[in-house]
Amino acid sequence: MKFVHISDVCLGAAPDADKEWGAKRTEEIEETFKSIIQVCLEEDVRLLLISGNLFAAPPTVEDLEKLDDMLSVLTSTRIVVVAGDKDYIEAGSPQETYKFKSKTVILPRERTTNAYLKGINTCVTGYSYGRPEYNDNLLEDISPGREGAINILLACGGTEDHMPFKSEIVARKGFDYIALGGSSKPVHILKNRMAYPGSPEPLSHLDTGRRGYIIGEIEDGVTKIKWKPIAKRQYINMTVDISSEFSDQEIIEGLFKRMRKLGYDNIYTIFLKGIISRDMHLNFKQIKNRFNIYAIVDKTLSRHDENMIYRDNQHNLIGRFIDNINESYEQDEEVRSKAVRYGIEALFK
Numbered sequence: 001m002k003f004v005h006i007s008d009v010c011l012g013a014a015p016d017a018d019k020e021w022g023a024k025r026t027e028e029i030e031e032t033f034k035s036i037i038q039v040c041l042e043e044d045v046r047l048l049l050i051s052g053n054l055f056a057a058p059p060t061v062e063d064l065e066k067l068d069d070m071l072s073v074l075t076s077t078r079i080v081v082v083a084g085d086k087d088y089i090e091a092g093s094p095q096e097t098y099k100f101k102s103k104t105v106i107l108p109r110e111r112t113t114n115a116y117l118k119g120i121n122t123c124v125t126g127y128s129y130g131r132p133e134y135n136d137n138l139l140e141d142i143s144p145g146r147e148g149a150i151n152i153l154l155a156c157g158g159t160e161d162h163m164p165f166k167s168e169i170v171a172r173k174g175f176d177y178i179a180l181g182g183s184s185k186p187v188h189i190l191k192n193r194m195a196y197p198g199s200p201e202p203l204s205h206l207d208t209g210r211r212g213y214i215i216g217e218i219e220d221g222v223t224k225i226k227w228k229p230i231a232k233r234q235y236i237n238m239t240v241d242i243s244s245e246f247s248d249q250e251i252i253e254g255l256f257k258r259m260r261k262l263g264y265d266n267i268y269t270i271f272l273k274g275i276i277s278r279d280m281h282l283n284f285k286q287i288k289n290r291f292n293i294y295a296i297v298d299k300t301l302s303r304h305d306e307n308m309i310y311r312d313n314q315h316n317l318i319g320r321f322i323d324n325i326n327e328s329y330e331q332d333e334e335v336r337s338k339a340v341r342y343g344i345e346a347l348f349k
């Protein structure tokens with residue numbers, strides 16, 4: 001039985017709404033979700049698992065109708081959803097009353113429920129949020145729902161306020177696969193058995209790295225999964241070491257070349273580091289005109305800053321370190337400056 005596992009799609013979210021590219025992000029989140037639906041069609045996937053936070057907030061009737069239309073193309077795929085901390089199900093809300101035309105089931109709020117899918121002999125067990133927070137270890141008390149079937153746990157949580165659990169306890173329950181949600185970062189906890197796919201699209205500048213989904217197969221009691229990237233963009237942190245031997249233009253040109261290799265669609269935060277001994281006049285206009293720049297963070301230190309650090313720390317480890325470097329490289333200002341810079345950066349991490 002082939003399946004796809006996604007979580008934290010957050011349809012309707014608007015990351016970076018105050019940025020030039022912000023208007024596109026809501027559309028891209030939906031487009032990537034549609035791409036995953038297309039994967040299900042092309043790969044003949046029999047089960048789509050959505051482990052929480054499909055929506056960025058509790059959905060309206062219109063939201064559910066739109067979702068239903070998107071999922072209706074999956075005529076050979078069953079879809080099972082649990083609500084998470086962002087799209088929790090309130091009593092009497094549209095999620096509780098909506099009747100899907102597609103082969104979609106949203107598990108009910110605030111109780112453990114088994115969805116047995118006869119055509120693929122699979123029992124999906126889960127617990128949908130009825131409120132934003134749960135402090136109890138609810139997931140540790142859930143067991144497989146049907147003997148002789150493929151048993152999958154569909155769950156959103158793992159932090160102190162969102163259904164905390166110990167992975168070793170849940171792993172011993174005997175599920176063929178534990179499909180987790182509630183983390184924007186992909187995490188493979190137990191090989192082929194327990195994983196967070198992470199969000200298909202990054203949702204904030206803190207979500208660096210690739211984003212995607214999990215595709216897997218369960219045959220004869222053996223589960224195999226593979227994580228695949230799908231996001232349209234990445235948030236990338238770029239560190240620029242400001243060194244005296246490079247001119248301002250050389251620094252900008254080097255940064256431009258690095259970013260060009262990584263791609264124009266990505267969203268960059270640039271960190272400036274190092275101790276500088278001259279006035280810097282870095283012109284980022286060319287880069288800002290060509291790339292999506294989330295922020296430029298200046299973490300550089302001047303010689304004045306270095307002297308202040310020494311004054312404030314001359315009687316501790318940092319002060320002794322600077323004294324040793326100054327004595328060792330008294331005749332070579334370039335080497336001395338680099339050594340102090342690298343040492344201070346390491347000590348202040």
